[in-house]
Amino acid sequence: MAAQGIEQTGAQPTPPAAGYPSGGKAESTGSFSWTPYVFLAPYLLLFTVFIVVPAIFGLWISLHNWDYLLPEQPWVGLQNYVNLFTPGSPTAGFFWQSMEATGIFTLFSVPFLVIIPLLVALILNQSFRGRNFFRAMYFAPYVLGVAVVGVLWQYILNPGFGLINYYLGALGIGEGAVPWTTALPWAWISLVGMTVWWTLGFNAIIYLAGLQDINQELYEAAKVDGANRWQRFVNITIPGLRPVFLFVITVTILASANMFGQSYLVTDGAPANETRTAIMYIAEEGLENFRMGSAAAMSYILALFLALISILNFRFLNQKEED
């Protein structure tokens, strides 16, 4: 292989066309080549059929009374959207209740999922024996799916013979009969708590990588200047983690706003649909009741909210950087 290489290079002394180091023969002479398209074709086929087409087709569906079980799907214009903003329509009440559920869950889960993993990462960032072991232990629940986590916590949270009430009862708290999955605010505490348990490791790993990226010389210099631990944290660690914060907060908000499995398996939306999230309601409306037009309209409204939050979050954190 190597010998052949030398031979051929010797026989072909002309350097490749200047300014076109990445091109092949056909590309460097400027003629058309099929090669890039051959490489792209398999992925682009999937991309077109399962992302581009459905993204547009969804809008089309949302403009129809698209009942999947009926032979005809009449055009209704913006009616599905108007219904969502008309109090008393069949969908408006349930939809905004589910949006509120998603909002509550996001509002209460995100702060825990932003702050606790940072503390865990700070502890893990010290050098000590068994660091990788602990890191793996904290991350382990995250590799389990929501289905496993859901059925497991549904048992642990059972009011009659779940672990939590059993130990609370032993401590004399709540008479061991807290209705963790059937009444508020307990259902929210359960859903937020199990989600923090499940996904904390993910954010912690990201913080840990961010912490290790901060220039250690900054800490040394600050020590020389007499800065204490807290001052170093506020003046070096926090600013150093800014891009990581942006990522963690955005990803966590989006993940929380897309919550489905926990409510589906643990509370089943109880009590009285209070913990039925937007995703859960959209899936029910579209794929159980087959009213796909209104389900599609709801999904675009939800997507609009999510886009807005991402943009605001990005603006806010970037603005801070400029200050």
Added chain:
Amino acid sequence: MAAAAKTEGRDAGGLARKLLSYAVLLLLTLIFVAPLLWMVSTSFKPNPETTALPLSWIPKTFSTEGYSTILNSSSQSPALLWFLNSMIAGLANTALILVTASMAAYALARMEFRGKRFLFAAIISTLFIPPIILLTPNYQIVDQFGWLDTLLAVIVPGAAGAFGVFFLRQFFLSLPKELEEAAMLDGANRYQIFFRIILPLSKAPLATLATLSFLTNWNDFLWPVYVLFTPGNLTLPPGLAILQGAYTTNYAVIMAGGVLASIPVLIVFIIAQRYIIQGVARSGLKG
């Protein structure tokens, strides 16, 4: 020297802090691991014991009843079939992602062609599309293909995501161009370069992508709940939801299902821990 003396003086405080750290670390470990141990313990209890007080961490009577119930393939909850289905779907989906994403990523990283920038921007922008808007339309598309209630429904659409392309393109860009240029002077074409030079150099990112893809597919919940219905055609996550509905308080059975669904991903995690953690950490820094 003065600095060394100073460090020594601080050692007592350092030790106390270290002990406190270890106490916190162990407490956290307990919080993360105890529920998993509880699942395993429950799965080996006879069912009446799973709802009997006082609770016991170690089964008083050791029983494999939970497992024999779900592993009986003639039942309404053929968990062994679910396990096989999950395995087939996970492996096929991962293979499909590796092949399509690596090829596309290489073209986007190294070749010049018309519309490249637009195409890359279009692909990346879909990373920000909330998947919920694709739910009902994709259901109909899959139905049109006759894929509802088949494994193809949980293998193919999930391979269209842009993450793999984005992730591998970043890696290909970081490879030195000299290798490819030398190979080109040797008369190698793009295909030979891709298969003989680029892919062998990309084992680590490919392993990372494979691991993350498999875990994602294995754990996927919402989509399979709605596109698979016949008991024998389910994957494990919708299967667990069925178990929960069918066996309500037979926790030995439900936890046996949970253990069955956890074992492969925990094994993957133990073997490929480095790749998973690096993959997650890197995706964070890129953002």
